[in-house]
Amino acid sequence: MTPLADPGAVAEANRLVTYHGAISKVMTAERTSLESGLIPVTAYILVSGAECFFRHPEMAVAIDAAMPAEEIGRAGRYPGSRVNAVHLWSIANIYLTGRKVLGMMMPERDDPARTASLLQFWERAALAYRGDGHAQAWDAGLELHPYDDGVVATLLDAVVAVESAADRAALKRFNATVMNYLFLLYFDTRVGTGDSGPYRLPDGRVLLVRDFYRLGPSDFWWSDVAEGMPYGNLTAAMVLDGVDLRVNDWGTSLTTPEDYLDHLVGFGLFTTDPGDPVSRTLRPVDLSETDAIVAAVRAAQSTLYRRIAAMDRDEKIRCGAYVYFSFLRPFAEVAGIAGELDWTVPRDSVGPIYDMLRGIDGTNTGGALGEEPYYLPYA
16 A cells, blocks of 8 residues: 555645646747657656556555655755766656556546645655755756855865966866766656756856766666776866856756856865765865776776667666666665565556557657646546
8 A cells, every 4th residue: 555645635636746747848849859769758757657557556565664865855955976867767758658658548547646645745855855945956946055055165176277368178078978978878857867956056157967877887788888987976166257057957957157166166076975875975086087987987988878779678778767767866876775676667557558568659849739738647
């Protein structure tokens, strides 16, 4: 059974379904580059959505029993933690995507109590993660400040001035190289990188904090290509001058002007290795190491690209669906029960559902989505 904090299951489910639907409808309409020529992104999102619909409410109950959602959310308020904005957005919205696809096909499985339970877990964790009374960056005018003054001060203490065009160009290459690698490692998904900010500084400049998650070997079985990576997690502190910065719930920066790194005036690099999911220590990484990091990243990315290109469609779907289905995993890791849960995917969707979803390809077109609710409420 799935416990429910509020006995009004339909009303509580509809409150949260409506809330997420209104926001995700706009964000989805603005999204670009969903499908790639290498990876069947739409198919694996749909497969993962089906698996989340079948399994995530009960998994969240088990996680919550081991550690309350509020404590898990608060544990994410430190660099390197994947209890972050995009994982929170995803545990609500990937489930709701699965419900959107399967709810009308399998109405007997579309239980408002299960939906309410999972979304309540999300809400409790999200409010604690932010700690400012808002559940998402969307509600706060696209501002995301999980890191407190002490963390910000630690980051700023190790920031060095970026004064020459050559240094700025080198840091831009470093940033682009690591981001492109993580995009591929996470199967054409941006969740390997997470931004937060703007942290406003007294001199009028802003600090953008960018976390690079799990560059090396992890539970992604294809990440063994990165055995030579010198660091698992990196955090960049970027001081920007003359930039209007906002950060959305996908951990993506929206800036004016768009070429924000041309306005980079200070930079610091840190690691939170070793990867304890609860207690971390920020350690500065000397910027003289960036060339070695870039070399390791390029070598891993080249090998990874060849490996993915050699996969058949079902193996690509399996990998991508695992990335999305395991958005709940960092919460289980903080609670100490990740090893007790089954992360196999696909599992419950195997059969006619998987056969239907595996062949679907999307497009890269955005635009208006019509007047109907993005996620239908319960009647």
